[in-house]
Amino acid sequence: MPEIRYYEAVSQALAEEMTRDPRVFVLGEDVGLVGGTFRATEGLMAEFGARRVRDTPIAEAGIIGVAMGAAMTGLRPVAELMTLNFGIVAMDQIINHVSKARYMFGGQVNLPMVIRAAAGGGTQKGAQHSHSIESWFVNAPGIRVVLPSTPYDLKGLLKTAIRCEDPVLFIEHEMLYNTKGEVPDGEYLLPFGVADIKRPGRDVTIVAWSKMVHEALRAAELLAIEGIEAEVIDPRTLDPLDLDTILRSVLRTRRAVVVEEGWRTVGVGAEIASQIHEALFYELEAPVQRVGAADVPTPYASNLEKLALPDAQRIVDAVLKITL
Amino acid sequence: MTIAAADQITMYRNMVLIRRFEEGVAEAYADGFIGGFTHLYIGQEAVATGSITALNHDDYAIGTYRVHAHALVRGSSARSLMAELYGRSTGVCKGKGGSMHFFDLQNYFLGGYGIVGGNLPIGVGAALSMQMQNRDAVVMNFFGDGASNQGVFHEALNMAKLWNLPVIFVCENNFYGIGTDVRTSSAFNEIHKKAQGYGIPGHVVNGMDVVAVREKCEELVRYARQGGGPVLLEARCYRYQGHSMTDAGKYRSVAEAELWKKRDPIPRLAKSMLESGIVDAVRIEAIQAEANEIVTDAMSFAEASPRPAPEALYEDLYVEDARA
Numbered sequence: 294m295p296e297i298r299y300y301e302a303v304s305q306a307l308a309e310e311m312t313r314d315p316r317v318f319v320l321g322e323d324v325g326l327v328g329g330t331f332r333a334t335e336g337l338m339a340e341f342g343a344r345r346v347r348d349t350p351i352a353e354a355g356i357i358g359v360a361m362g363a364a365m366t367g368l369r370p371v372a373e374l375m376t377l378n379f380g381i382v383a384m385d386q387i388i389n390h391v392s393k394a395r396y397m398f399g400g401q402v403n404l405p406m407v408i409r410a411a412a413g414g415g416t417q418k419g420a421q422h423s424h425s426i427e428s429w430f431v432n433a434p435g436i437r438v439v440l441p442s443t444p445y446d447l448k449g450l451l452k453t454a455i456r457c458e459d460p461v462l463f464i465e466h467e468m469l470y471n472t473k474g475e476v477p478d479g480e481y482l483l484p485f486g487v488a489d490i491k492r493p494g495r496d497v498t499i500v501a502w503s504k505m506v507h508e509a510l511r512a513a514e515l516l517a518i519e520g521i522e523a524e525v526i527d528p529r530t531l532d533p534l535d536l537d538t539i540l541r542s543v544l545r546t547r548r549a550v551v552v553e554e555g556w557r558t559v560g561v562g563a564e565i566a567s568q569i570h571e572a573l574f575y576e577l578e579a580p581v582q583r584v585g586a587a588d589v590p591t592p593y594a595s596n597l598e599k600l601a602l603p604d605a606q607r608i609v610d611a612v613l614k615i616t617l
Numbered sequence: 618m619t620i621a622a623a624d625q626i627t628m629y630r631n632m633v634l635i636r637r638f639e640e641g642v643a644e645a646y647a648d649g650f651i652g653g654f655t656h657l658y659i660g661q662e663a664v665a666t667g668s669i670t671a672l673n674h675d676d677y678a679i680g681t682y683r684v685h686a687h688a689l690v691r692g693s694s695a696r697s698l699m700a701e702l703y704g705r706s707t708g709v710c711k712g713k714g715g716s717m718h719f720f721d722l723q724n725y726f727l728g729g730y731g732i733v734g735g736n737l738p739i740g741v742g743a744a745l746s747m748q749m750q751n752r753d754a755v756v757m758n759f760f761g762d763g764a765s766n767q768g769v770f771h772e773a774l775n776m777a778k779l780w781n782l783p784v785i786f787v788c789e790n791n792f793y794g795i796g797t798d799v800r801t802s803s804a805f806n807e808i809h810k811k812a813q814g815y816g817i818p819g820h821v822v823n824g825m826d827v828v829a830v831r832e833k834c835e836e837l838v839r840y841a842r843q844g845g846g847p848v849l850l851e852a853r854c855y856r857y858q859g860h861s862m863t864d865a866g867k868y869r870s871v872a873e874a875e876l877w878k879k880r881d882p883i884p885r886l887a888k889s890m891l892e893s894g895i896v897d898a899v900r901i902e903a904i905q906a907e908a909n910e911i912v913t914d915a916m917s918f919a920e921a922s923p924r925p926a927p928e929a930l931y932e933d934l935y936v937e938d939a940r941a
Binding site: 318344345349352354357359360362365370385386390394395397398401402403437458459 | 773
């Protein structure tokens with residue numbers, strides 16, 4: 294199987310879907326001529342033209358609103374927010390409009406649209422450019438939330454997102470764009486709501502998504518040296534969430550750690566931990582642990598940033614707390 | 618006068634129906650059949666009527682939270698709208714939307730939205746969709762004086778002009794954003810001239826004169842349909858009631874309201890039609906009686922209709938309920 298980079302998986306998925314379906318089009322800041330700040334839409338404008346790979350003004354709320362109007366009237370837009378940090382400007386359109394429209398209009402209209410956005414910290418981009426705020430969107434019903442951790446998952450899930458009749462927020466991690474992974478030549482789709490066990494293990498279940506999958510895998514290697522076999526589960530989509538796979542794993546391991554890059558307080562980890570407690574309280578050997586970012590705006594100084602964001606060592610510490 | 622006799626009668630019928638419908642809504646609200654926020658259109662009938670009747674059936678209209686009239690003129694039945702207000706399963710949105718969220722895809726009405734200005738980029742997206750699909754349709758995008766100070770107003774105008782989209786922005790300037798006078802809220806309150814900053818032609822019309830609104834809108838719809846790009850019309854009008862059913866409107870003087878009521882669009886059109894012999898007094902009375910009957914029937918229908926079944930709570934959120 295050929296190896297491609299995470300950002301190339303984006304452009305491959307987009308190109309395939311745009312070829313397959315003339316209703317699919319891309320819009321966003323610098324997606325056309327520049328080919329995307331993270332090279333994710335490179336080559337698309339040359340292939341599909343400026344009408345279908347549309348550069349927009351810096352107007353995030355407007356971009357999302359435009360995508361919604363297009364989605365309601367026969368097209369299948371893929372709107373890029375460049376980064377999810379800028380998506381905060383568009384929260385009203387995403388939460389108050391996109392995610393509510395189908396329900397509040399009694400199911401009369403579908404919104405087959407994808408919002409792509411880069412997220413995450415770890416490269417000293419400071420307080421306003423380092424967000425992992427997937428919990429905000431998982432909290433709101435009406436929009437699917439997808440966070441791929443590998444090129445393979447990204448491509449298969451993005452194609453599914455584009456074919457989905459419901460709105461999808463597709464969150465890519467800035468630090469993963471240059472990572473490589475095997476992707477088959479032929480077409481494939483990955484379903485929403487199906488977690489992937491990235492590493493099997495019997496002693497503890499680690500649930501992690503996006504970049505934290507890689508930290509969890511590193512942690513699992515460190516733990517293996519100590520004789521602790523960790524199972525790493527990547528839900529891949531947080532809405533819908535494959536709780537079943539998580540619970541089945543925890544039922545075997547009787548211990549769980551949930552890892553997220555976002556702020557720990559009221560994070561997705563809190564929700565997953567609660568679900569595990571509600572379902573398996575009497576099966577657990579120890580309380581479910583949460584690993585997440587320190588509850589501060591992400592600091593610039595590299596040593597402080599490292600302290601603020603979770604990493605493999607933090608995950609190891611959390612596991613040791615409940616296995617020793 | 619260039620509006621055909623039959624069209625004038627249709628507009629008169631629409632305006633009388635809107636007035637009677639809103640009076641019925643006020644009664645039903647007082648009687649406890651309608652909850653939440655309900656914004657009446659009494660006084661502004663000429664704007665929705667004169668503008669929307671200038672559209673073809675498959676042109677789109679999209680509005681604000683004050684949209685009872687717009688849906689009626691688009692062709693939604695009084696029964697389905699009243700039932701929606703009563704929160705019944707026979708409502709146009711199955712009782713899930715309410716007063717602010719009418720939506721009727723069959724009649725090309727893209728909905729009512731409760732966040733000031735929120736619909737504006739969505740309407741622009743629908744227009745982009747028409748252009749990209751090479752469809753002949755235009756989009757009529759309604760907003761109030763208050764929305765012209767929102768960020769998305771400017772984003773929407775900019776993108777509409779940038780891409781030369783077939784949008785008719787219709788500002789219903791009733792001079793008050795709830796209780797704040799437009800002179801207090803807008804640094805520059807000639808709203809139609811705000812369009813000029815984006816190179817968009819801005820027009821102003823007497824929103825209490827349905828024939829004038831219709832004539833102007835026919836011109837603007839033709840212009841947008843023929844590829845002229847977006848246009849903006851400011852229709853100056855007045856709501857006789859408070860902002861919503863719970864607003865007594867004490868921020869306005871009685872004298873001001875009386876002055877506007879003298880310009881009431883309904884008797885104005887009746888008078889001119891009588892003078893030009895288009896109708897006689899008997900016909901006018903018949904139209905009023907017919908409107909009474911439609912609204913009385915709609916209220917009985919709504920009251921007799923069932924409330925949504927408890928199972929409806931989780932319906933209509935997603936097309937593909939992929940939750941694992």
